[in-house]
Amino acid sequence: MIIRKYLGGLLVLSAITTANAQSSIQGNVALEAATTPAGHCMVALMRMQDSLEMQKEETSENGNFHFDAIADGNYFLQINYPSFYNYTSAIITLKDSTKIALPDIVLHLKTTSLNEVSINALKSGLSFKDGKIILSTANNPLASGSTVIELLKTLPGVILDADNNITVNAKAGVRFMINGVLQQIPEAQMMLLLSNMSTESVASLELIKNPPAKYDAAGTAGLINIVTKQSKIKGYNGSIMTSLGMGKRFGGGANASLNFRSDKLSLFSNISYLRRNPLTDFSMNRTIGTANDLQSIRTTGSDNTQLHSININAELEYELSPKTMMSLNFRTSPGKSSDHFLAETNLHNAPLPYNQTDFTTENVDKYNSPSITLYARHLFDTSGTQVSFTADYTNFRYNESRANENVFYDSNHSESLPDKAYNNLMDLNFQVFTQKLDFTKTLFNTWVLESGLKSSFVQNNSDNNLLRSYPGTDQFYNDPAFSSIYRYKEQIFAGYVNAMKSFGNISLQGGLRAEQTLVNAVNKTNEEKLHRNYFNLFPSMSLAYKQSEKNSFQFTYSYRIDRPAYDQLNPIRLFFSELNYGTGNSNLLPQYSHNLTLDYNYNNLLISSIGLTKYSNSIYRYTYSDEAAGVQIDTIDNLASRTILSYSLTFQKQWGNAFNLQLSGMTAFCNSKGVINQTSIDQHSLMGYLSANSDLLLLQKMRLQLNARYSTPYIDGIQHYSQRGSVDLALQRRFMADKLNVVLGIYDLLYTDYGSIKSNLPNQTYYEYAKNDSRRVRLNITYRFGNMRINRQFNNKQEEENTRIKKVE
Template sequence: MPYFPLARLGCLPLPFVGVFCGLLLATSSTALAQANAAVTGTVASQAGVAIEFATVTLHRAADSTVVKTEFCDEKGHFLFETVGGRYLISAAQVGFGRFWSPAFELTAPKLNLPAITLIASQATALKEVTVTARKPIYEHFADRTVVNVADSPLAASATTLDILARAPGVTVNASDNLGLRGRTGLLVVIDGKRVPLTGTELGDYLRALPAEQLQSIELITNPPVQYDAQGGAGVIAINLKKDQRLGTNGSVNTSYGRGRYGKFTGGLALNHRHKTFNAYGTYAYTERRGFVRLDFDRGYSATPQLAAAHSIIDNDQLTYLRSHSGKIGLDFTPSARTLVGVSVNGLASQTQTTTQNTTVVQSAAPEPTSRYTSAVAQDLNRPSGALNLNLRHTFADSATASALTADADYARYHTARLLELNTNFEQPTRPTTRLDGDQNSTLTIQSLKADFSQPLPHRARLEVGVKTTQVISDNSVVFMRTSEGTRTFDPLISNDFRYDENVNAAYVNLRGSVAKTTLQAGLRAEQTNTLAETEGGDSRERHYVQFFPNVLVQRALGKQHGLALSVARRIDRPSYGQVNPLRNYFDATSYRSGNPDLVAQTSYNFEVTHTYRQKFSTALSFAQTDNPIVNVVQPSPDGGRLVVNRDVNLSTQQYFALTITAPLEVAKWWTLYANGVLYYSRFRGSLAGTELDRGKPAFLFSANNSFSLPHAWTAELNGNYQSPEIWGFESARGRGQVTAGLQKSLWNKLGTIRLNVADIFYTTPIQSTSTYDNFTETFRSAQDTRVVTAAFTYRFGNSKVTAARKRTAGAEEELRRASGQ
């Protein structure tokens, strides 16, 4: 019986294509046809000298609301294109007092204002002053924390996963599962596009993406309904660099780090921005060698087939990663209010690993009963690419105008894994065996979405949107066994698997303010259709519709205090890798396999936040999660001493947390961003005859110190700690790290050198114990994380102009406001 015929053909629904193209043509035509009024003028000093780059702002006369901002050109000239109305003009520049014009009425097609004269301030008339503006590394907002990676000396030669592991409230466990404030289940997006990976697959992807490509990372704990409902713990939004300067500009960077092995990154960025278009491109190459040391201690209870036993396993693994990543794009602005863009990005990585494994199995006595060694070689290639077409349009030159955005996306992720596993049995002596694997996986994602924002009376705003997504995951693996010179196909572990997913979503969101209260209320509906098929096996088909409300109320309690309440429902659907039953062998003792029986976990999230002086915040949180997805290890159904790593659903998880955030200015040259999370998680469920009802308090702490030093030096010292915690059947020991870096600007800020040392005290190794009635496992994982790095960046081109002169309150800015940025 055919299922998802459009997805089978790799096509998006034709009605959505028609809607998208219609919106694109209609809004572009409307924008081109509209005629604007204009206001122009000049800015000069008392001596009559034109002031280049003076900031001129257009305000509404009624309430001084900012409409748009421009920079003066080299002749001190500025121009605003807007609609008729009553306005004010203000002008400012460093070293001068701010100027305010009288109110004026704009009715004619063009109005020339009298010349504006800025008067030098007394502070700068006495002596020369050097002003250096630097965005803080960490910024805290009501619903998110922003990490400005581009300004951090610790980003040199780091991977995106390294940066996340140091971010406030973020944790990364041994399986590369990301957590935020003590919870897992996160939506990861790069430039607004979802990364459809989890666990080790996501970890490998983020390791291959160098931090030099990043502009910022946003840790969003209460995402609005404009985001997918995926991600019970929140959203991690990764924003790549995009040059905003006019003219032709670029930068080159290179870095080399050394732990036990070397790590190299080099890259290039080019940008050409004109008043009507912007073309840009970036490229980075990464080559990283490292090691992974894995030690296992496993205990097996007696079964009808096997006696109780204990095994000790040592794995020494060498890794060699090479990756190429890049992005090219073009933005075209047919009018001041319309932007049409296209972008293509890609990431191709190859990881080669060699593992030496030694396994000793002992009886309960204990006496050695068997010993074997194995050599594992894996070659993993992961090319991926994505195409985006987008439209941004506002229907008037106003910060509160109606706005429309539309996006069409296509992404493809491919994985090719070659395995060679040779096992030598020393006690008792048996013939050497060899297992060869050839695994291929292709993940294709197609989506269309449109968002519309409409202002309402009384400072309110209505936002609506629709989105449809089609996903196809094709997987196949072939295993061949060789023993005593005979090579045979293994049909028991070779197979094909296909997973189709279709999600159709619509949302409505209302924002408004009354007196000292701000309210945002939204509802998102998502229809999900999935089909999982294994060749020669059963198929699993699911269809369901769920609703996801989101409410945020903020109240100002005087000038110093503020209170906010948020309530939201969210979902975590299993990823395509989590439901894939095909095997991926780690070594001779264990493998990873998905679970087609997994169902989505859903959660209700409540949070009350108190803010003091718009800086210091204290939040109390509670979340109830049904069918939580947790990672477990169990003896394989194949028998013997083989272990399978997979994900299962438990019954419930309850989560309580207290989060304290304190950005402090210790001194004029020293700022501290401190974040602490005290939380308690309780899990209930059962697995393999083991009933689970356990919880434990735990805490996270991070402190980032930024120092402004003489002679254009800056420094950063970052420390974080994760206390011992319980996660399902697993109990993990405490861990943390300290990282320090220096940075200096050269040649009038055209060049930058960076030096840093990561994991100074080598305290990141992870140790954990999983306990079941029939099985226990303790493991320790250590990697090449203590690294000393030197890096250099050089910028070229029109470096004087730091931003595009057209700062229209366009749809892109409107969406950022809708997201609380």
């Protein structure tokens, strides 16, 4: 196959070798007063250009270290030793086989632990770097005891509606990664997992607006990378946490972690349990027809849900040599959701033999998503030549049983039809196997070349059965018209080349990614088949200009895709009630987008961004009514085009060590064109988003955090979304030398985190309102044990790189 030969050649093109260098560095490390050698101390040789670790060596018993075969260039040393302050050297320039013997390096004893410092000097959990927005959970009171879905809402520009559909700066089509591995399970199931994933196992969320070519091209609104916690502390340590929450219903959770880290071996484990019992009140109102012949169908009811989930994350990392490391990660998240719907539907002038129906639905979802990831990295030389390999296998299992019973009444509230019941049974087995090989090479000490290959194999077996009752009995039969055995296979082969170059204050990056997609699907019930085979090139580039120490600009561009998921392509009907079902669209096409962003950063105080996104074949979900049957249908189609122009501004400021503030705002202009349910639309809309987060150190060990957010009403195609917002408050207090951490939080204090959706089509309207149990009080108690002093070698990489560069300059 031509494309496979093309992709296989990408790594060969990048494997350019350089001549061997003979420079060396040697030195000695001693502890305070230079009287005690720092034996078994880790010394890292860092490249000045990008703070990349080139070599790492453990000192001898006498504190000696020695680096050999170093390429010409500028370097610095980074030394970390438990209970002593970090050491960063001045610039070391190597040229023409330089041999350098450094003066003795003396490390100084710390007087306080990092934990004591961090609670007495607040730091923003939000940071901006290289087109990324990074939200850290470290020392973030509101994140304690929360779920990833709740944490997502605090990312600037991220909006989730009542059905957990997510947009970023008004753009749909965001995709998720976990530790850099793209999650390819369907969107609805992914959001279900995130709704039950505890933040206690998460270190940070990274929003990548315009990913470069080394990332998957999926995600027309960008990527959100969920970074799980790693062991940062030498020796052993751990924590236990309990969370108790109360709204309309009780809920809670627990978490335990146990970690060990030595110079070569790292073990990390985390297990969490979540229990949620939300109560949602909802209403839906539909009108069909004209004023002279108007049908009205109104449903009101409640949904009482019980959620139970367990999340397990374990990782083993081993350093085979100073240049080679391997890690093995295992994750699983078994869960169960039980919903009890109780609703009443009243009909006026509808062409149905009843005026009212009362229905109850018992819905039970069981799911699990075990995955295992193998990662290996080898550093070839001191110029930065390295290769990494990642293999990931995920098996998502999902089982749903939806039992619905209906009672029908006439205008006199007498039963007009025999009772009806049906069971919707779904069994989903989704398997994903990916392999990725990445290669990095530095050329001529100024160019960085990246290349890689990736293959992804997806197989989904989906069995759906609709069991209907014989009228007036409790006997069921299978309805073949609404049952299916669906088999879906998808293969993606990809390769990329990405180059980076710095010219003084200007940094340039450009890349090209090639992806070939093969889809084969068949509905074995009716033998309907789907075959697709298409090839795409996805260019990306960025240009960064640092005008001064305080002013920097960055322009980025990327071309991206969203492929329809199996459930979006499967046309089988899934009934939610007697008068409502959802269905896919086998003719749905991939969605593409051109994305341009211009960012300006003033001293990390003001960060502004202008974005322009142009979609083609925009994937669009909507609701309409079948006028003859009075049935509401949820489906999906392609819009011809969509254009979104957005502007965002963030202000963040730290006042001393006791107060910091972040204010974010976004406004977007949207234009959608296409045909929805045989109706042409050319719709323009304007929307906005505001958020504020503040931290105040009240006493030495007490912290107050406030987060508020608001999104304006907006129009998306034929659908109108109402405003919504939230105010969250948390009080944190530490005890027992910072080992005991207590957080009292109040979420959605004003009870405004809910909204409504209204759809308008000729001669029909649809209105949906849902108010969930979002106002809650939550108490979280965490106890940490073991070694509490953090070796900064394993601290936040972004913070380290900034610190290193400042010290060296």
